[in-house]
Amino acid sequence: MSTRIRQSVYNLPSGDETLLWYGRAVADMRSRALSDPTSWWYMGAVHGNPNLNPPAGANQFWEQCQHQSWYFLPWHRGYLAAFEAMVSKAVAALGGPADWALPYWNYSEDLAQNPEARFLPPAFRDQTLPDGSDNPLFAPRVQAPGGDIGLGDGDVALDALDEDEFTPAVSFETGFGGPRTGFSHFGSANGQLERVPHNVVHVRINGWMADPRTAAFDPIFWLHHCNIDRLWEEWRAADSSHTNPDESAWLSGVTFDMHDGDGTAFTFTAGDMVDTTQILHGYRYDTIPTPSPVVVAAGRGVPEMVAREPELAGSSQAPVSLEDDLTSVRVQMQSEGVRRSFTESAFPTPVNVYLRLEEVTGKGVPADYEVLVDLEDDDEPPYPVGRLSTFGIAGASDTSKSHGGTGITEVYNITRAAERLRLTVESTPKLRVSFRKIEQRPVSKLEMPGPVPVQLPDTEASSIQVGRIGIYFD
Amino acid sequence: MTLGVAAHQTGGLAICFGSGQLIAHKFLSAFRAEIYYTGFGRPAVEWFLMVAAMMLPIIAPHLVLLRARIFRSQQTKAILAVIAGYMVVWCLIGVPLYLILIAFRASVALFDAHSIAPLLMYLFAIGWVWMPQRQRALNRCHRPPVLAGPTGQIVQTAGHYGLRLGRDCAVVCLPAMVAPMFAGQPLVMMFIVTHALLAERILQQPHNNRPSWIVAFVCMLGLAIPPV
Numbered sequence: 001m002s003t004r005i006r007q008s009v010y011n012l013p014s015g016d017e018t019l020l021w022y023g024r025a026v027a028d029m030r031s032r033a034l035s036d037p038t039s040w041w042y043m044g045a046v047h048g049n050p051n052l053n054p055p056a057g058a059n060q061f062w063e064q065c066q067h068q069s070w071y072f073l074p075w076h077r078g079y080l081a082a083f084e085a086m087v088s089k090a091v092a093a094l095g096g097p098a099d100w101a102l103p104y105w106n107y108s109e110d111l112a113q114n115p116e117a118r119f120l121p122p123a124f125r126d127q128t129l130p131d132g133s134d135n136p137l138f139a140p141r142v143q144a145p146g147g148d149i150g151l152g153d154g155d156v157a158l159d160a161l162d163e164d165e166f167t168p169a170v171s172f173e174t175g176f177g178g179p180r181t182g183f184s185h186f187g188s189a190n191g192q193l194e195r196v197p198h199n200v201v202h203v204r205i206n207g208w209m210a211d212p213r214t215a216a217f218d219p220i221f222w223l224h225h226c227n228i229d230r231l232w233e234e235w236r237a238a239d240s241s242h243t244n245p246d247e248s249a250w251l252s253g254v255t256f257d258m259h260d261g262d263g264t265a266f267t268f269t270a271g272d273m274v275d276t277t278q279i280l281h282g283y284r285y286d287t288i289p290t291p292s293p294v295v296v297a298a299g300r301g302v303p304e305m306v307a308r309e310p311e312l313a314g315s316s317q318a319p320v321s322l323e324d325d326l327t328s329v330r331v332q333m334q335s336e337g338v339r340r341s342f343t344e345s346a347f348p349t350p351v352n353v354y355l356r357l358e359e360v361t362g363k364g365v366p367a368d369y370e371v372l373v374d375l376e377d378d379d380e381p382p383y384p385v386g387r388l389s390t391f392g393i394a395g396a397s398d399t400s401k402s403h404g405g406t407g408i409t410e411v412y413n414i415t416r417a418a419e420r421l422r423l424t425v426e427s428t429p430k431l432r433v434s435f436r437k438i439e440q441r442p443v444s445k446l447e448m449p450g451p452v453p454v455q456l457p458d459t460e461a462s463s464i465q466v467g468r469i470g471i472y473f474d
Numbered sequence: 475m476t477l478g479v480a481a482h483q484t485g486g487l488a489i490c491f492g493s494g495q496l497i498a499h500k501f502l503s504a505f506r507a508e509i510y511y512t513g514f515g516r517p518a519v520e521w522f523l524m525v526a527a528m529m530l531p532i533i534a535p536h537l538v539l540l541r542a543r544i545f546r547s548q549q550t551k552a553i554l555a556v557i558a559g560y561m562v563v564w565c566l567i568g569v570p571l572y573l574i575l576i577a578f579r580a581s582v583a584l585f586d587a588h589s590i591a592p593l594l595m596y597l598f599a600i601g602w603v604w605m606p607q608r609q610r611a612l613n614r615c616h617r618p619p620v621l622a623g624p625t626g627q628i629v630q631t632a633g634h635y636g637l638r639l640g641r642d643c644a645v646v647c648l649p650a651m652v653a654p655m656f657a658g659q660p661l662v663m664m665f666i667v668t669h670a671l672l673a674e675r676i677l678q679q680p681h682n683n684r685p686s687w688i689v690a691f692v693c694m695l696g697l698a699i700p701p702v
Contacts, residue, residue, distance in 0.1 A: 316622050334545045359620050404617035468622035
């Protein structure tokens with residue numbers, strides 16, 4: 001079978017039936033029993049399980065999604081390919097095309113070219129179809145008149161594509177693809193692409209998409225992740241220096257379990273996911289003309305560790321609860337004992353300055369936060385340094401899971417902000433870190449049609465706590 | 475009670491093979507250390523060395539991560555506080571365990587149960603691998619301490635972390651760890667057990683008990699190892 005081409009959902013030709021067949025396949029997969037590995041329910045639970053009783057043997061396959069990890073991209077690539085194979089088979093069985101491919105939603109597209117790029121694709125907006133029947137592509141999401149789910153510039157920014165490395169050698173940098181981890185369902189730091197736009201779009205869509213335990217039950221999930229997968233290819237194609245990790249720990253360190261389109265179990269590693277044309281049926285993206293290079297850099301071995309690991313220079317004095325729309329915290333600097341270069345003067349002595357949010361825990365389906373830094377006694381407006389996304393925070397805070405409820409860690413390189421603020425050891429006692437809640441619209445309520453009830457795991461009020469805010473220099 | 479160490483250096487260096495107990499073994503061999511004692515001295519020293527040798531490799535990654543999150547001026551104190559808290563837990567465990575060991579060995583001798591004793595110990599260790607209490611403790615081992623607070627409080631927090639880590643490590647590791655000791659098996663068995671426990675921590679996944687099978691398998695292997 002020829003390599004399939006994944007296309008932008010907004011660029012599908014007039015009269016194209018890709019989404020029509022997608023909807024039919026979704027309805028078909030929903031009609032299958034939970035124990036069927038190709039059912040909508042089973043496949044959704046592979047990502048996360050809200051409240052379903054696992055059938056025999058399912059524990060090996062369910063709740064396997066990789067987050068806050070350098071396996072985030074390869075695991076979701078394998079997941080998408082398996083899903084595409086299942087949908088494709090259902091489409092063919094229903095009389096549709098044999099080469100059906102998953103479309104992607106490019107919400108980061110230039111608005112001058114597509115003013116609706118950030119709007120939910122029309123086929124996903126309405127609860128019912130023109131004939132009055134249920135729309136299989138509908139799911140509980142933020143109420144979005146005309147499809148406008150409120151995505152702003154910062155929500156779909158592609159700063160991640162400017163990252164030079166997939167996983168930098170310095171432990172604090174999470175790079176394009178995420179930090180070194182073992183198997184990581186949750187509980188570490190987000191890579192740049194995972195944080196924005198991935199996490200932010202999840203929370204903006206809200207409803208099932210806001211929680212990893214229910215996200216994959218929403219049909220838009222797959223178009224969102226298809227775009228994230230495309231951005232991985234785009235990053236690699238943008239510069240020859242943009243290469244995947246060549247460490248054996250990444251290539252083959254962890255083996256993942258999945259089912260293919262026939263419901264047959266197979267395993268894969270991250271190393272199996274570098275060439276999209278070789279994954280199951282094979283695919284590539286319409287905007288990336290040539291297949292990505294397969295070869296990983298040879299002979300590089302384990303990246304040389306930078307001699308200077310970032311060093312803690314300032315810390316908050318107590319855990320912080322983000323209860324209000326705006327929460328501000330003073331970060332105290334420890335001037336004694338830090339390296340001489342810090343105390344002797346100051347900026348620009350450190351090469352990089354990092355803001356690290358540690359043990360971010362919480363529950364419910366909260367909003368995201370904009371993180372800002374400023375000095376308490378200056379007249380300058382606070383400087384935004386990034387987003388704190390709460391996607392997956394409930395799972396990461398669950399003490400019964402293998403990570404022990406570690407929570408999420410976020411790292412921001414705030415060197416530019418430090419430059420602007422003239423951040424020095426002497427001035428950091430005045431450093432203020434603020435969290436501005438990003439307003440969330442209400443979510444439409446809907447019971448999922450089908451044999452298996454799927455509900456949001458948490459409907460109670462959300463709560464978020466940041467264990468510690470640290471300022472690090474290197 | 476008296477305790478002393480007589481060392482006769484013979485030259486050569488202790489060689490690190492990446493495992494604490496080998497380091498300790500090589501060290502003691504190289505220096506021909508002789509431990510003389512009365513009363514509780516010998517078992518106390520043996521217990522301390524065994525815990526240090528078997529458990530320090532397991533908590534070393536925790537210490538490395540913790541150190542990176544502490545002000546430089548406090549790193550040494552905080553690391554020592556973690557180790558102290560950790561060893562306090564294991565020393566407290568050592569006292570009743572020693573009494574149990576005495577009773578156990580007396581029973582073995584009394585009933586001539588030399589072949590049954592290792593079987594019992596390892597069967598208990600294998601059964602313990604699948605206990606939910608153990609899994610919960612293993613999960614907690616991955617949780618770092620929240621280090622926010624005034625600078626003086628960090629060391630205190632680190633000490634509490636050491637206590638917590640010691641408790642959770644004991645719940646996870648103790649049965650498998652003491653089984654070779656109760657069975658009177660050679661050092662190499664402790665080496666293998668340590669690495670199995672370490673591998674389990676690194677490889678553990680939600681809903682996937684394959685890493686725990688490593689520990690269970692090693693315990694099964696222990697059944698085939700004769701006592702020294």
